[in-house]
Amino acid sequence: MAKLEKPVSIIKPVGYCGGCGHGVIQRLIAECLEELGMADDTISVVDIACSYWSLEALDFDAIAGPHGRCAAVATGVKKVRPDKTVYVHAGDGSSYVIGLAETCYTAIRDIPITMIVVNNGIFGMTGGQLCLATTLIGDKTLSSKKGRTKEQAGQPVDMLNVFKNFDVEYVARGALYDAKHVDQTKRMIKRGLENQRDKKGFSLIEILSNCPTNWKMTPVEAAEKVKNETEKVFPLGTYVDRGGAK
Amino acid sequence: MHSDYMLMKGNEAIAEAALRAGCRFYAGYPITPQNEILEYMASNMEKWGGTFIQGENEIASMSMLWGAAAAGARCMSSSSGPGYDLKQEGISYLSSYNLPAVIVDVMRYGLGDGEITEGQDSYWQAVRGGGHGDSRQIVLAPASVSECAALTYEAFHLAEKYRNVVIILSDGAISQMIEKCTLPPTYEHDKDKFDWTLTGKPRGVKKNKVTNLDRTIGREAADTIMKEKFVAMFENEQRWEEVMTDDAELVLVAYGISSRVCKSAVRQARKEGLKLGLLRPISVWPYPRKAFEKMPDCVKGYVTVEMSLSTQMGEDILLACKHSKPLYGHLTGVRVPTAEGLIEDCKQILAGKVKPVEVL
Ligand SMILES: Cc1ncc(C[n+]2csc(CCOP(=O)(O)OP(=O)(O)O)c2C)c(N)n1
Ligand code: SF4
Numbered sequence: 381m382a383k384l385e386k387p388v389s390i391i392k393p394v395g396y397c398g399g400c401g402h403g404v405i406q407r408l409i410a411e412c413l414e415e416l417g418m419a420d421d422t423i424s425v426v427d428i429a430c431s432y433w434s435l436e437a438l439d440f441d442a443i444a445g446p447h448g449r450c451a452a453v454a455t456g457v458k459k460v461r462p463d464k465t466v467y468v469h470a471g472d473g474s475s476y477v478i479g480l481a482e483t484c485y486t487a488i489r490d491i492p493i494t495m496i497v498v499n500n501g502i503f504g505m506t507g508g509q510l511c512l513a514t515t516l517i518g519d520k521t522l523s524s525k526k527g528r529t530k531e532q533a534g535q536p537v538d539m540l541n542v543f544k545n546f547d548v549e550y551v552a553r554g555a556l557y558d559a560k561h562v563d564q565t566k567r568m569i570k571r572g573l574e575n576q577r578d579k580k581g582f583s584l585i586e587i588l589s590n591c592p593t594n595w596k597m598t599p600v601e602a603a604e605k606v607k608n609e610t611e612k613v614f615p616l617g618t619y620v621d622r623g624g625a626k
Numbered sequence: 627m628h629s630d631y632m633l634m635k636g637n638e639a640i641a642e643a644a645l646r647a648g649c650r651f652y653a654g655y656p657i658t659p660q661n662e663i664l665e666y667m668a669s670n671m672e673k674w675g676g677t678f679i680q681g682e683n684e685i686a687s688m689s690m691l692w693g694a695a696a697a698g699a700r701c702m703s704s705s706s707g708p709g710y711d712l713k714q715e716g717i718s719y720l721s722s723y724n725l726p727a728v729i730v731d732v733m734r735y736g737l738g739d740g741e742i743t744e745g746q747d748s749y750w751q752a753v754r755g756g757g758h759g760d761s762r763q764i765v766l767a768p769a770s771v772s773e774c775a776a777l778t779y780e781a782f783h784l785a786e787k788y789r790n791v792v793i794i795l796s797d798g799a800i801s802q803m804i805e806k807c808t809l810p811p812t813y814e815h816d817k818d819k820f821d822w823t824l825t826g827k828p829r830g831v832k833k834n835k836v837t838n839l840d841r842t843i844g845r846e847a848a849d850t851i852m853k854e855k856f857v858a859m860f861e862n863e864q865r866w867e868e869v870m871t872d873d874a875e876l877v878l879v880a881y882g883i884s885s886r887v888c889k890s891a892v893r894q895a896r897k898e899g900l901k902l903g904l905l906r907p908i909s910v911w912p913y914p915r916k917a918f919e920k921m922p923d924c925v926k927g928y929v930t931v932e933m934s935l936s937t938q939m940g941e942d943i944l945l946a947c948k949h950s951k952p953l954y955g956h957l958t959g960v961r962v963p964t965a966e967g968l969i970e971d972c973k974q975i976l977a978g979k980v981k982p983v984e985v986l
Contacts, residue, residue: 388829420828425693435835441824443696444837446719449689452681456693456701457824459677460651460817464826482689485682 387411389419389440394433399599401556401589405498406434408562409469412570418465418577425454427470429505431498434469445470448479451486454493465576467494472586473503476513476539483584487546490581494572497584499553500591501536501610508594513537516613521594536613540586544619549581551620555588555611557603564616580623588614630809636774636801639809640730640794641666643775644702647782648815649728650676651694651701653687657709658742659798660732664704684709688716695725696836697824698817700782704730707740710748717791718757722838724822724851726785728778729763730794732801735933735960744798744883745960747934752795753911753942762856764863765793765911767881771805777908779810784863788855789822795910797933799883799962859912866914867906870896874903875924876972878956879943880931881907884963888931891965895972902972910939918946927952927982929972931963937983944986952982 387410396403413419424442426435427450435442445453450470458466468475475483475497483495502521503509509523514536518527528536543551550572554565565587572583588610590602597605634642641663644652652667664680671678677694681687687703694701705713710731720727731752735745756763764784766777774796781792818825827833835841840848869892871877878888885906895902905921905928907914928951930940937955944953954975956968974980 421826423697423824423826432837435837439829439833441826441833442835442837443693443723443824445689445693446715449686452686452689453693453696455679456651456653456690456695457697458693459679459690460694460697460699461824461826481682482686485686489679 387414389414389438391439392437394437396430396433397593399590399592399602400430401500401587402430402433402498404556404562405469405496405587405589406437408566408569409467409496410438412566412573413465416570416573416577418573421463422465422467423457423461425450425457425466425468427474429471429474429503431469431471448474448477449482450474451479451495452482454495455486455489455491458491458493465494465573467496467573469496470498471504472497472499472501472514473511477511484542487543487548487582487584490548492576492579492581494569494576495582495584496569496572497586498589499586499614500589502591502594504591504594508591513539514614516609538614540619543584548584548620549575549622550583552618553586553588553614553616555606555616557607575623588616632807632809633804634771634807635662635804636768636771636796637662637732638666639771639774639807640704640778640796641670643778643810644728644782645670645674646810646812647700647779648813649700649702649782650674650815651691651699652676652703653679653681653690654703654705655681655684655687655709657706659734659744659801660704660706660730662801663730684712685715688713691727692716692720692723692725695720695727696723698820700815702728702730704732706732707734707736707748708738710751714755714757717763718759718761720791721756721761721763722759723836724789724839725836726789726791728781728785728792728794730796733795733797741960742798743960744933744962746797746882746884746932747938749910749932749934749938752793756791761852762859762911763791763793764788764859764909765795766865767795767908767910768800769882769885769906770800771803771807774800775807775809788859790855790859795882797882863909864912864914864916865908866917867908868917869904869906871903871905872922873901873924874922875901875926876929876975877903877905877921877925878929878931878968879905879907879939881910881939884931884933887963887965888968891968894965895969898969900969900972900976913942913946915946921947925951927954927975929954929956929975931956931968933958933960933962935959937986940983941986954980955983
């Protein structure tokens with residue numbers, strides 16, 4: 381079997397916890413950009429949360445969009461540098477909670493960026509509090525110690541059902557719990573980047589990930605949870621594909 | 627449109643001057659009394675080849691600005707009162723990232739939703755509070771429509787010179803009045819001229835990481851850069867205007883709309899033999915301390931003339947004169963002061979019938 385080459389855009393080992401999906405996602409982004417020949421004109425926007433590591437790990441011009449504001453920061457960058465590839469790598473807390481307005485209106489404006497949202501069901505960077513948009517009912521977090529209830533925090537929301545109502549280019553959800561799904565997710569990321577290359581509109585790819593550290597699970601247990609529980613609430617697949625599948 | 631003189635509103639002068647200064651990115655959210663800036667940008671930005679965005683709120687507009695500034699554009703946002711509160715997050719981040727931008731605060735009077743009319747009670751917020759953390763912003767206060775244009779034009783230059791946020795502190799009256807305005811020449815900004823911007827570079831070229839400065843160069847180095855910047859701005863950027871201060875017994879100190887009334891008050895008072903003078907700070911940060919250093923000995927006191935309840939600028943006057951003279955306050959809150967009221971007050975002060983300011 382051919383040895384998998386590490387993308388050259390990854391220049392530094394960084395501090396994601398072992399078994400965390402963020403590192404896989406970062407690698408997929410780098411692989412896709414290189415395979416598409418787009419790595420030489422890319423600007424990345426990361427959130428101040430766990431995805432921040434990617435600012436250091438990847439050899440791209442990069443800006444940190446302080447917690448929640450990534451989509452708006454990316455809008456500013458893309459408007460000034462319309463010929464460059466601008467992607468966002470941010471958490472679900474950032475994109476769907478504190479920054480929901482920013483993410484929604486970037487989609488509503490159909491800004492041609494590729495937005496990658498990491499749904500790990502929790503606030504990773506701050507140590508494991510509830511994420512209003514994605515923590516599953518019953519899940520224990522530092523701010524829902526007995527398990528999330530609807531009375532306490534409402535239900536988690538499939539935000540892609542919100543985004544699919546906007547006139548955008550592409551909305552899809554992938555997962556990472558086995559090789560098949562990593563591959564499927566990679567194709568989604570690639571699609572989102574191609575759309576940008578082809579001067580099409582806003583692409584949003586949500587990725588079901590995990591946070592073994594704050595879920596207090598081994599990476600294998602965390603993968604099982606995504607497969608058996610998370611995916612039931614957040615179904616995988618393509619929600620919008622304006623241009624039609626290729 | 628491109629003639630050098632126009633009859634226009636203060637707000638329009640700010641917007642037109644920004645475009646002429648090479649501003650090619652504007653994002654903002656409507657709030658009275660600064661709406662004309664946003665509307666002017668919406669109508670005219672396209673002609674200049676730039677981007678206008680009506681943001682979903684002030685926070686998002688500021689976030690767009692820090693993306694645009696990092697990508698090399700000259701950019702601006704504007705707001706007032708409650709909207710300016712929301713801008714402070716962005717001002718703090720732009721400062722921590724060492725990014726240049728121009729932010730306009732057209733003050734409106736009052737706490738909370740307050741009034742939509744003129745006021746000067748956001749002085750402290752503008753000159754002391756960029757947002758959380760330790761940062762300083764140059765704050766320029768125009769007193770005429772022409773000055774709205776001139777200071778905005780200059781603000782872009784200063785923002786780049788120091789890689790810092792520059793604030794134009796206007797108020798409802800200056801922003802809404804219509805006067806003949808001298809317009810600056812056009813300047814084409816090259817978004818590729820700096821080596822620190824995000825351009826999307828090919829492999830082998832060193833990449834730029836735009837984030838809190840301390841994360842890229844370390845806390846100590848970042849603090850040193852900041853401190854040196856504060857000192858340089860303080861030393862180089864003090865601006866003011868004086869009217870008949872040479873032999874003044876009482877010096878009125880006022881900026882923006884209040885200073886215009888003070889100017890007529892000084893002229894009128896002189897006709898009655900009352901020796902008033904005016905010191906008008908144009909930069910309210912850095913505060914023009916150099917002007918106070920050379921005030922003549924005949925000055926018996928300073929009168930801060932402000933549309934606020936607290937003597938917000940009064941603090942700066944006492945610091946600037948090193949508490950060498952008493953400070954009196956003519957504080958009119960929501961009302962624009964009148965020359966008659968001011969002269970009457972000054973007569974009382976000179977007759978020893980008014981106590982200096984008690985609460986700062
Ligand atoms: C305005 C603001 N509020 C709160 C924080 C603290 N904070 C940093 S990251 C974060 C949550 C991160 O969660 P998420 O966006 O889901 O990303 P993850 O770390 O899980 O990848 C919070 C609350 C902040 N930096 N700024
Ligand atoms: S805290 Fe959670 S999300 Fe963050 S790096 Fe660790 S495992 Fe990943």
